[in-house]
Amino acid sequence: MTYTLRFIPEIEEDVINGYVWYEAKSRGLGEEFLRMFYACANELLWNPLLYPIVCQDFRRRLLRRFPYAIYFTIQDDQIIVFGFFHCARNPQAVNEELQHREK
Numbered sequence: 755m756t757y758t759l760r761f762i763p764e765i766e767e768d769v770i771n772g773y774v775w776y777e778a779k780s781r782g783l784g785e786e787f788l789r790m791f792y793a794c795a796n797e798l799l800w801n802p803l804l805y806p807i808v809c810q811d812f813r814r815r816l817l818r819r820f821p822y823a824i825y826f827t828i829q830d831d832q833i834i835v836f837g838f839f840h841c842a843r844n845p846q847a848v849n850e851e852l853q854h855r856e857k
Contacts, residue, residue, distance in 0.1 A: 757799050757828070761835045764855055768838040772822060790817050791838070795824060798833050802826070809849045812836065825852055 769791055777784025794817050798805070805813040808825075815824040825837035825848070836855050839848050 755831060757802060757831055757833050759795060759799055759833050759835070761795075762855060765835050765838050772820075772838070772840075776820075787820055790819055791822070791824075794818065795835065798824070798826060798835075802828050802833050809852060812852050816841070 769788070772791075773784040773788055775784075776787045794815055798815060802813065805815045805826075808814045811827045812825045813827065815826065817823065821841040823837075823839060823841055824835055825839070826833050826835045828834075837848065837852050839851070
């Protein structure tokens with residue numbers, strides 16, 4: 755099946771916050787963070803069912819090298835990214851945020 759990838763508007767802010775933080779730590783690291791995010795997001799198109807369901811219908815894709823995770827759902831032929839969170843966040847807070855964003 756061919757999927758399309760869609761991001762909800764809040765994802766942009768999540769990604770920018772991570773970029774700013776890493777770029778402040780080391781010049782160029784923020785750029786690497788962005789490249790890794792987009793590479794991992796695009797990999798979802800290949801086989802989204804590969805990634806585990808972690809909360810209701812939300813699946814999680816961990817980034818390589820950076821402690822972040824992409825949270826997404828599959829709806830018909832669309833992969834919709836609802837969250838991009840640091841892995842140190844409280845899982846219950848992540849679940850609540852995902853539920854809030856879904857609506």
